[in-house]
Amino acid sequence: MQTLTETPSTATEKQTVLLLNPPGDKKYFRDYYCTKVSKAHYYYHPVDLVYLSGTLSEAFPVAVIDAIAESLTEEECRRRVEAIAPDVILFLISSPSYNLDVPFITQLKQTLPETRFIGTGDIYREFQDEALEMHPFLDAILLDFSTDDIITYLQNGTGEVINNIIYRHGGEIVAGEEIHGNGNFRIPTPRWDLFPIDSYRFPFERRGKFASILTDFGCAYSCTFCPISTLGFKLRPVADVVAEIELLKSLGVRELFFRDQTFGVNKKRTLELCEALKPLNMSWTCFTRVDVLNEAIAKPMKEAGCHTIMFGIESADEELLKKYEKNTQQNQMLEAIALCKKYAIETVGTFILGLPGDTRESTFKTLEFAKKLDLDFASFNIAVPRFGTAFRKDALANGWASEEELVFESSASKPIWQNQTLSNEEIFEIHQQVKRGFYLRPAYLLKRIFGIRTPHQFLNSLEGFYFLLFKK
DSSP states (O other), X not given: XXXXXXXXXXXSSOOOEEEEEXXXXXOEEOOTTOOEEOSSSOBOOOHHXXXXXXXXXXXXXXXXXXXXXXXXXXHHHHHHHHHHOOSEEXXXXXXXXXXXXXXXXXXXXXXXXXXXXXXXXXXXXXXXXXXXXXXXXXXXXXXXXXXXXXXXHXXXXXXXXXXXXXXXXXXXXXXXXXXXXXXXXXXXXXXXXXXOGGGOBXXXXXXXXXXXEOSEEEOSSOOTTOGGGGSOEEEOOHHHHHHHHHHHHXXXXXXXXXXXXXXXXXXXXXXXXXHHHGGGTOEEEEEEOTTTOOHHXXXXXXXXXXEXXXXXXXXXXXXXXHHTTOOOOHHHHHHHHHHHHHTTOEEEEEEEEOOTXXXXXXXXXXXXXXXXXXXXXXXXXXXXXXXXXXXXXXXXXXXXXXXXXXXXXXXXSSXXXXXXXXXXXXXXXXXXXXXXXXXXXXHHHXXXXXXXXXXXXXXXXXXXXXXXXXXX
């Protein structure tokens, strides 16, 4: 959508700000510094832009173009941008789409030389002020979308140091410190009316139109393969979350995907949130950890509308989990899945194949354990040294990866780094075998067929199953 919204501004000049998710040849997830490619037909909302829409609308006219959600070609997207003629473009960039993003934004800058270009994403968070040297089209970089530092920059970027902002000024680079904070935070209600809500899909949705929600930012845990663990951890007030959901409900949304990295960390607040959700009659999915879910919150979550929980299982090898600071155990995994079954909550396990130390034997043990868990769904991903992680630092230090390689993602046909115990070809082969070994079991297929509750869920499952198994 490109509709503009104007609100009272404290700026001396009203600058039109365009939030841009650039086009691509795949469904790229560029948001939240943990980038990847959709492995099926689903595509959920870029939360960076969603929450920035609320923050920026407090001071500026705002427009949104999500070219991925709307399946825009480069030319179609370019024409839309030119028609808006924004003073500022705040765009997403990602490692998987890097080789497409840079040429597209470069050309856009040539077309709109007077427009300020601000980038945010995993690559810019990794390289920070170096990125301004790498990309001449850049005027500034935003390192945290959960603050109002972007407004400070747009109103007062005259040489002062601003947290979470790196920008050009008078031929110099002014670099603010990356500060995420812990505790609590507030953020204005997003301008959901600016996003093409009907264009997004979610594999576990049961009621059609859905929205992605953050009730917190960052993560309270320290898994070394995950960039979210480096963002601090802070909570939104429950009242603010409810206000956002009420807005979404007025737009016809009945399904939610809580993008919190670990739903339920603060038990008291979780109970407060679940109680507030009950009268809203929403259907929802969330992520949590097997050592976080317990009896005290499982039943209230179900009563509040939760129908599916995703768990980061990662591996059946507890020593590997300890090495990468996941620190969960098989007995906790079994107990969490059993608790979900007790309350008729479907389960999804995510797994990482090919971490250093993983072997052919250990990956197939992980497959057998996934079957033993009796999960409803499983997502098997190839390990990659993501930007901003301790895993990436180790991979570079040990010569497993190259600093020059900027394009990678966890669903790629082959990894771009070298595991010491498995070749890239072996990891890809194992990935395919494990995926089919889980999903092509007669007992599993019958379970899925008899577990379908609505026509919408049937069509969603059928399409997802096809993409998962037969699209590489």
